[in-house]
Amino acid sequence: TVISLGKLGPIGEKLNLLNVDVVALNFPRGGLPSIVGFINFLSIIRTRKPRILQGWMYHGNIAVTIASFFMLPRPKVYWNIRQSLGPLEYERNLTRKLIRLGVLLSRIPNAIIYNSRVSAEQHSNIGYCKKREQYIPNGFDISQFRPDKSVREKVRRNLEISDKTILVGHIARFHPKKDHRTFFTAAKKVVDASSDVIFLAVGRDVERENEDLWQHIEELGLQNSVILLGEKSLVSDIYCALDLFVNSSMWGEGFSNSIGEAMATGLYCIATDVGESKRLLGETGKIIAPGDFSGL
Template sequence: MANKTKKTRVVHIITRLNTENTDGAAMMLYKLMAHTDRNRFEPIVLCLDGEAELSNRIRAHGINVYSLDMHHNITAGWQIFKLTRLLRTLQPDILQGWMYHGNLAASLANLSLGNHYPVLWNIHHPLHDISKESRTTRWVIELAAKRSTSPAHIIYNTYLNADQHNTIGYSKQRNLIIPNGFDTQLFAPNAYHRDNVRQRLGIPNDAFVIGLFAHYHPVKNHALFLEAARLLLQHKPQVHFILAGREITSLNPKLRYLLEHIPKQQHVHLLGERKDIPNLLNALDLYTLTSTYGEGFPNSVAEAMACGIPCISTDVSDVARIIGNTGQRLPIQDTTPSALAFTWLEWINAGEAWRKEVGSRAVQRIQQLYSIPTITEQYQNRYQSLVDQEQMTAMPLLTT
């Protein structure tokens, strides 16, 4: 009877598994776990924090998750000893760190084990200004920079993130760019959801609808979006706007102030935090991102594209690489409310047939370059390459 091929055991060490961290690393790890080829790989997740939203969702895929409750003191000797002891039991083939604390913990534990395993780091967090990070996080970032030659690769989800970290001392030679991946079955064109959402919101089926889905934060620049909406409504009073995200409600005094200047407030739909984002995206004719800086990977742009919705975005992060020729980028410094309103007007006047053709190209682009199976295979190819290198190194030399 033939021997079964040994599976590669990859132990993922992540800071926390809640979905509130804005860089989306935990959700990306979850999607990677859900699509890992279990015939070739055996993933295990170690969470430095306690139990969280994604812990049981990962376990539901038959993957072990350990919650270690050591997030706030990862460099203490006894904590590293605790992690090291667990790793000796698990006997991984590869250590994959996620987020700053998880990356550092992976390398320190590996150091205590004699650097026995290949290590990868994963950084999804944009680093626009390190001085704005908390003192503890800043200390971990700086300590990790000094140890950034220890991992085999540092995986960034955008080229901008890589450049920002290289600037503060992270090893450029370790750079590896693997973008976020998306479920193109969940995020897909759907005529039923388009009609259903519009009906529930009281939006006429033939109205032109523009959306922005992002939590409230000055960096997202909702003020730019709503002022442009006010200007556009002066020329196109039938247009509707859908906004969703944490604190995107009329109870937010800053949004309420902005709405006071819009004559047709009933055309601006503030939906708050929602779980049905694929449905809402399908109700749109255009998606717009108005961020000024600080974006990591702009997930909402890729999700809208996967639903066949053309995107207009300020030129932040890796938007240019994501959109390609399927939307429009606006220079941040030149994007005034009047410029954005005029751009919207151009897309309205271009006609439905042209927008659908652009939307179709957007769907194809996401399916080809950013689908979660495609991105998962990029991770798995890197894991396999590291295992092959380890085996070649361990192989005895043949002598004649």
């Protein structure tokens, strides 16, 4: 069973198609659930009688820890932490509080699973229990993410981009930590120096209807040099069409899926020194400081 504290979302829909038991509680984003909502959450878990409760990020980790005390026999509890730490003032108010609460509760779970060694060290430094620490890196299906010339030609044809045009990609949801602003500010400097470059951005809310994003692009005069595709369920084809991949995260990156996917597709990557990115890229890409649009 998978329980979403928020909406079902595209991943929940995918899991439903695989006949996975998915329940969406629709708790308010950035806020605490009502008493009725929390009782419903406990009722759902108790009727399933799980032997293991696995949380996913801070909200889910705290939720399953609390729920475990209302169950007999008490199930094993595992936390998943999949981001590195930036300045806590960058996080939402509730997330900041849950990160700090996690310090106090971190000896309760049977293990805390990190996908980044950097993240594990950062959390240990602020008081998370080191004895519970487990490191499991992300994995990638290299039969899905691989270079494919025919796919490259097809995607570029659909986008009306010639094979000679340099296509630079950025795949991330729209969020301050992903720092689209630095990416497009750097793009402006590149376009000023070379006209035969197109910047392709993919991710939730990365679309013209996003007024904040599109206004920034217009202010930079990049309307004719940028393609925004929004959220896509299948991105492997998009990587094939690219010549260069950029991850411009300002903070919070744990083990970047997009960097690993781009590398598996044979792309040279430029990434900020956040989370596991430097160790992941090694000698196969370029690392820059977060927020450094000139360096980018």
